[in-house]
Amino acid sequence: MAHLQLKDVTVTFGGLQALNRVAFELKPGEILGLIGPNGAGKTTIFNVITGVYKTSGGEVLYDGERLAGLRPHQILSRGIARTFQNIRLFTAMTALENVMVARHCRSAASVFSSVLRLPSQKQEEAAVREKAMEALSFVGMSSYAYEVARNLPYGLQRRLEIARALGSDPKTILLDEPAAGLNPAESKALMEMILRISETGRNVLLVEHDMSVVMGISHRVAVLDHGELICQGRPEEIQCDPKVIEAYLGTEESTA
Template structure:
């Protein structure tokens, strides 16, 4: 199974240092959460891993191979999928179609096969549909497969984003604030879903502000502040760390 490793990763945009020598890893079937104040660099790390941002120093390796500098679609093909803080669905397409789109990195039929409707192309299309339905079923949306995405309630749109990421058959999934806007019942369902994903052997890297979600599902927690890793360890260790408490709550002197 794949192992994600960030070593001394730095990112700067002109004079702004967004990340400074950040190092951590993500092991097979593990749930690791990135936490920190707004602007700490959490989403920047997601963008680095998925090839949206180029690193200024250090390296990102996946399954023993450097992926720093690869384009996003090549990284997706390697097995790293993600969701977004702000929902990004194809709103006019059905739930099933949204997940089927994610299979493009796993299909082999070309333009000629699609036009001529060859036997291979038809078989591949059936396989894409079946895999997409399996992803919808995993997140509890099988009964909404034909629903147009924009007509789904907010909580189900969040689930659909996760289903679309799972539809690409990832070995690592990056979830960017999946509990944002969810009610307590939906958050509990989300925690159970994240744990089920990890049990399938998929690594989960989570950015989340809901500490009840973070502390209940994470094997390890990595804490960022102003682009620097100030602490990492088991949830109980992180929760009692003075540097973490100060970064979130401010020091007594403040």
């Protein structure tokens, strides 16, 4: 069974149709690149999956369960985590604390036990800290655990966002332009990291404008244009598809 399925998902805002009957699935361990021109609806799909936007039609299924009506934190607890186009870290907190925050969805401690610092709460906090350190180690940031987030270089802040998403122990991770602003060496390291995420059995939905990243690591690529899915297939198929070329470059007639 596919972990994540979109079935004819439609989203409208007043008279604007942001998505029109979009349908695709994300299989276990798969990296699916989601590309398209600016305004094509890529981030809208992320917001629908994570419960920020409601669908006007169609449905989103995760492990066979409909996600409609669930709030973002409930969707997170089911195993779907995301990053954002613009970095959204807790800038006054350390890297470790940023990742520990992501474990709240796995926490069983009550307010009562936290206030009184009961042994059960202390044990859980130690476990949360250990898991957060594992996530930082995965992205190569163990040595930055106690650095305040605002003091980290931009490239490390991007990595920290991914570590925080991993800290919630997701089965599916949605990466929204993770290579934005990275230099070539950082982009190469990012590609290797995403491949390692896939090798753990997690599936990845990747929105990215850097085509070398998308085509270099995606198992499949889906292409959006004006809210519609116009093509999906293997990277080598997508690069040669006339509809994709037209969506990005335009025809001579439309350019004129």
